[in-house]
Amino acid sequence: xxxxxxxxxxxxxxxxxxxxxxxxxxxxxxxxxxxxxxxxxxxxxxxxxxxxxxxxxxxxxxxxxxxxxxxxxxxxxxxxxxxxxxxxxxxxxxxxxxxxxxxxxxxxxxxxxxxxxxxxxxxxxxxxxxxxxxxxxxxxxxxxxxxxxxxxxxxxxxxxxxxxxxxxxxxxxxxxxxxxxxxxxxxxxxxxxxxxxxxxxxxxxxxxxxxxxxxxxxxxxxxxxxxxxxxxxxxxxxxxxxxxxxxxxxxxxxxxxxxxxxxxxxxxxxxxxxxxxxxxxxxx
Amino acid sequence: xxxxxxxxxxxxxxxxxxxxxxxxxxxxxxxxxxxxxxxxxxxxxxxxxxxxxxxxxxxxxxxxxxxxxxxxxxxxxxxxxxxxxxxxxxxxxxxxxxxxxxxxxxxxxxxxxxxxxxxxxxxxxxxxxxxxxxxxxxxxxxxxxxxxxxxxxxxxxxxxxxxxxxxxxxxxxxxxxxxxxxxxxxxxxxxxxxxxxxxxxxxxxxxxxxxxxxxxxxxxxxxxxxxxxxxxxxxxxxxxxxxxxxxxxxxxxxxxxxxxxxxxxxxxxxxxxxxxxxxxxxxx
Numbered sequence: 001x002x003x004x005x006x007x008x009x010x011x012x013x014x015x016x017x018x019x020x021x022x023x024x025x026x027x028x029x030x031x032x033x034x035x036x037x038x039x040x041x042x043x044x045x046x047x048x049x050x051x052x053x054x055x056x057x058x059x060x061x062x063x064x065x066x067x068x069x070x071x072x073x074x075x076x077x078x079x080x081x082x083x084x085x086x087x088x089x090x091x092x093x094x095x096x097x098x099x100x101x102x103x104x105x106x107x108x109x110x111x112x113x114x115x116x117x118x119x120x121x122x123x124x125x126x127x128x129x130x131x132x133x134x135x136x137x138x139x140x141x142x143x144x145x146x147x148x149x150x151x152x153x154x155x156x157x158x159x160x161x162x163x164x165x166x167x168x169x170x171x172x173x174x175x176x177x178x179x180x181x182x183x184x185x186x187x188x189x190x191x192x193x194x195x196x197x198x199x200x201x202x203x204x205x206x207x208x209x210x211x212x213x214x215x216x217x218x219x220x221x222x223x224x225x226x227x228x229x230x231x232x233x234x235x236x237x238x239x240x241x242x243x244x245x246x247x248x249x250x251x252x253x254x255x256x257x258x259x260x261x262x263x264x265x266x267x268x269x270x271x272x273x274x275x276x277x278x279x280x281x282x283x284x
Numbered sequence: 285x286x287x288x289x290x291x292x293x294x295x296x297x298x299x300x301x302x303x304x305x306x307x308x309x310x311x312x313x314x315x316x317x318x319x320x321x322x323x324x325x326x327x328x329x330x331x332x333x334x335x336x337x338x339x340x341x342x343x344x345x346x347x348x349x350x351x352x353x354x355x356x357x358x359x360x361x362x363x364x365x366x367x368x369x370x371x372x373x374x375x376x377x378x379x380x381x382x383x384x385x386x387x388x389x390x391x392x393x394x395x396x397x398x399x400x401x402x403x404x405x406x407x408x409x410x411x412x413x414x415x416x417x418x419x420x421x422x423x424x425x426x427x428x429x430x431x432x433x434x435x436x437x438x439x440x441x442x443x444x445x446x447x448x449x450x451x452x453x454x455x456x457x458x459x460x461x462x463x464x465x466x467x468x469x470x471x472x473x474x475x476x477x478x479x480x481x482x483x484x485x486x487x488x489x490x491x492x493x494x495x496x497x498x499x500x501x502x503x504x505x506x507x508x509x510x511x512x513x514x515x516x517x518x519x520x521x522x523x524x525x526x527x528x529x530x531x532x533x534x535x536x537x538x539x540x541x542x543x544x545x546x547x548x549x550x551x552x553x554x555x556x557x558x559x560x561x562x563x564x565x566x567x568x
Contacts, residue, residue: 051341057540058335131544162446176457256341260415 020074027198028085051256056132112220129196304358311482312369335540340416396504397426413480
């Protein structure tokens with residue numbers, strides 16, 4: 001009985017613990033942003049592996065090793081759940097690492113794939129992403145688990161990330177590049193398009209305008225935040241308390257170049273980030 | 285006497301050994317291309333560290349460790365000299381590693397800086413490069429050793445590498461981006477511009493057209509090949525023999541994603557690359 005009591009108390013306390021979110025760099029901030037929007041009471045500890053970005057060109061073993069180090073770091077911050085806000089790590093490292101830890105862990109690929117599989121009417125789903133995400137066919141894999149007859153057409157858009165990082169979110173150059181990348185998906189007559197890279201929600205309006213309003217855009221960042229909310233609710237881990245005045249609700253950590261990270265974060269989040277701290281992630 | 289004889293013979297044999305060229309990825313191929321043009325008899329072993337690219341965001345210690353591994357790999361290929369065809373590694377690792385080996389080693393930064401310092405008439409030198417190269421001010425450092433009064437104005441051009449890697453070498457989008465990046469250098473009235481990134485020689489004509497013909501472009505890849513030629517001549521190491529029929533004159537090694545490397549190499553070199561072999565570079 002005593003033990004049960006203490007479990008309930010633990011769980012009550014655990015509610016107020018932060019959510020850990022990590023990515024290979026800055027892109028995962030779009031996922032953090034959705035969590036902030038949908039769950040304004042939650043605390044977040046964000047880690048961006050800016051020293052070792054990008055993950056896309058690295059082997060499964062390396063990405064798993066890096067992700068495991070980050071998970072260990074986030075656990076030192078007493079997080080109650082972990083969101084893998086990185087397509088590559090979600091695809092190759094999540095399944096293995098979630099077996100090793102005792103807190104819930106979710107990635108960005110499955111929630112996006114699930115919604116796309118349920119949204120399409122003509123069965124033609126486009127996926128845009130980095131070369132590595134498209135090459136891995138990971139979205140196709142999860143979509144076909146739910147909708148085996150779906151036709152999944154991937155299109156790598158390597159210039160989108162650098163265009164976003166240069167801040168050209170509304171720009172004729174980005175329009176022109178998007179028109180080129182999306183033309184074959186328009187020709188194929190897809191009715192659903194997954195924004196399969198965490199940077200892409202930032203050019204969602206450009207992509208939406210060019211692909212046309214007959215195509216439903218699926219934003220995995222948004223769907224991941226919904227899934228996280230459901231998960232926390234199920235486990236009775238949703239934070240129901242307003243953050244206290246002066247309480248540090250959001251913390252940001254990076255493995256390199258904190259200034260550059262801050263600049264990008266301040267451009268996409270609604271409020272200013274005061275600091276991003278450097279962590280020597282190889283020690284974890 | 286016998287020993288001297290054998291030294292002379294060794295040296296005669298050494299002439300026919302290949303030149304090692306390495307970069308963090310594909311960019312250094314522009315340097316290899318200049319060596320091929322200027323020294324058509326030479327053999328080349330190229331290594332591109334595609335698994336660990338980019339170096340720019342990594343610490344001096346890490347870049348030195350990676351470069352040392354690559355140097356050890358190139359030494360297993362019996363190279364007679366090593367060209368560091370990477371701005372970051374030239375800036376941070378070259379001085380230390382060249383002390384440790386008994387073959388000549390040259391980088392791309394000093395040759396470009398030297399020529400720029402000697403070329404300028406009004407003392408205003410522009411440098412374009414990646415954010416990390418510009419942030420490091422390494423060109424400025426070497427230019428001022430020769431021309432202490434020079435004014436060196438750096439401009440990071442982060443979109444140029446992805447534009448080049450997408451093959452948009454002659455394209456209205458690249459024109460538009462170059463116009464934006466170069467406008468402040470034009471306003472400042474520079475008379476010399478260093479193409480401070482190994483990818484940029486591939487958009488040399490675009491940059492030249494936009495910056496105008498009053499500005500002298502300095503291509504470090506070209507200057508490095510000249511300096512290498514002089515060095516090999518001095519050491520009596522220039523290969524004076526036509527490659528034999530069927531002899532494998534150029535070999536390419538990468539640490540990851542050989543197919544992508546081959547595609548890029550075939551786009552920029554004058555002839556086809558038959559293979560790029562994968563090397564587990566962490567074993568060296």
